[in-house]
Amino acid sequence: MERPELRVLIADDDEDDYLITRDLLSQIGRPRFHTNWAPSYRAALQAIELNQHDIYLFDYRLGEGDGLELLREALARGCKAPIILLTGTDDWETDVEAMKAGAADFLVKGHLDVRLLERSIRYAMERKRAQEELLEYANEIERKNRDLAQAVRVAQEATRLKSQFLANVSHEIRTPMNGVLGMTELLLLDASLTVEQRDYAETAYRSAEALLDIIDSILDLSKIEAGKLQLERVDFTPAEVVQEVLKLISGRARSKGLELNCHIAAEAHGPLRGDPVRLRQVLLNLVSNAIKFTERGHVLVRVSVAEDSCGAIQMLFEVEDTGIGLTAEACGRLFEPFVQADGSITRKYGGTGLGLAICKQLVGMMDGQVSVDSEPGKGSRFWFTARLQRPEGAARAEQAVAEEAS
Numbered sequence: 001m002e003r004p005e006l007r008v009l010i011a012d013d014d015e016d017d018y019l020i021t022r023d024l025l026s027q028i029g030r031p032r033f034h035t036n037w038a039p040s041y042r043a044a045l046q047a048i049e050l051n052q053h054d055i056y057l058f059d060y061r062l063g064e065g066d067g068l069e070l071l072r073e074a075l076a077r078g079c080k081a082p083i084i085l086l087t088g089t090d091d092w093e094t095d096v097e098a099m100k101a102g103a104a105d106f107l108v109k110g111h112l113d114v115r116l117l118e119r120s121i122r123y124a125m126e127r128k129r130a131q132e133e134l135l136e137y138a139n140e141i142e143r144k145n146r147d148l149a150q151a152v153r154v155a156q157e158a159t160r161l162k163s164q165f166l167a168n169v170s171h172e173i174r175t176p177m178n179g180v181l182g183m184t185e186l187l188l189l190d191a192s193l194t195v196e197q198r199d200y201a202e203t204a205y206r207s208a209e210a211l212l213d214i215i216d217s218i219l220d221l222s223k224i225e226a227g228k229l230q231l232e233r234v235d236f237t238p239a240e241v242v243q244e245v246l247k248l249i250s251g252r253a254r255s256k257g258l259e260l261n262c263h264i265a266a267e268a269h270g271p272l273r274g275d276p277v278r279l280r281q282v283l284l285n286l287v288s289n290a291i292k293f294t295e296r297g298h299v300l301v302r303v304s305v306a307e308d309s310c311g312a313i314q315m316l317f318e319v320e321d322t323g324i325g326l327t328a329e330a331c332g333r334l335f336e337p338f339v340q341a342d343g344s345i346t347r348k349y350g351g352t353g354l355g356l357a358i359c360k361q362l363v364g365m366m367d368g369q370v371s372v373d374s375e376p377g378k379g380s381r382f383w384f385t386a387r388l389q390r391p392e393g394a395a396r397a398e399q400a401v402a403e404e405a406s
């Protein structure tokens, strides 16, 4: 296919020089050139404004201004076509300056021949095409990034609204459920119930309790996801929290014939600053799981120091059991909401699969990590870390923040 001719503007205040350049252009076989002449700086500027040329050849000397100024002016006015500067003298400094200003090439008139001019124009046009392609590509990427960012915002907002909705609904269900529990409790205090009536009322009470547990889990998880859950920062003794959890669960362990033990490091007996209620919640879920999924043997809780930095302690809590254990594949996905190792386990042991998801979120809020090592049939070791501040360290840190702010 025949290439269309290229429109060239030659800006030169010397007509003879213009004619020489035009002549050279006419000797280039392909592409063909259609030339226009701008004999002055002003005429060139007017032609550039019209934006009708594919390439510009500016002489360095142009009467009232120079070619370099014209080049800068043209670029400032949004000229996209390549501009080649022609000069009478081979001056290295002007050459560098022209390149820095954005010239496509810098040619010395005395050395100019057809081949050199053709090559310079060809390279300039090719570079321009590549630049346009690159720009189009960059624009495309930018557009995609913007779309992606928008999609992420929409998805985040949808998740937030869903969590907010779940938090509201579970909160609303909690109130009547407490009514059901309270009333059933009163009913159970009635001595005149027949054995059958008592059995019904007890089943209703246990069911209501289980339902309240599920609702509490959903409420917790959705509150965390909606960013509504704040951790407390109070002084407490971690060892006491562990003992409380063990006491609460010891009945269940005893009834299954399991040994329940603990090793607590000395550091956990001193006061530390953090959220005891949430620490208790994480521990309680891990220890309840350990007892739920262990038929014989023991459950051991270990508390030690993972890292001791000046103002804070990273505490390590481990819950080890000799229960059914988990495959490596199951271990990898347990901390997602509603995930349970397998369906038959759910039917046998009950639960919603929210416990570990909540633990993961809470532990994250305590600057810690949670994980599990396990072997099917042998048992599991669930562990998590939590950053607890030393009260005097916390006081110092708060003082430093206050001083920095003032």
Ligand SMILES: Nc1ncnc2c1ncn2[C@@H]1O[C@H](COP(=O)(O)OP(=O)(O)OP(=O)(O)O)[C@@H](O)[C@H]1O
Residues within 6 Å of the ligand: 217, 285, 289, 290, 291, 293, 321, 323, 324, 325, 326, 334, 339, 340, 341, 342, 345, 346, 350, 351, 352, 353, 354, 355, 356, 357, 380
């Ligand atoms: N100590 C353990 N030994 C073996 N499997 C466990 C152990 N702890 C957790 N799992 C597996 O991980 C799953 C998820 O535990 P998670 O605590 O999240 O939920 P759940 O106990 O089933 O229900 P929920 O805690 O919401 O009442 C369990 O269903 C079980 O399959």
Ligand SMILES: [Mg+2]
Residues within 6 Å of the ligand: 285, 288, 289, 351, 355, 356
């Ligand atoms: Mg659980």
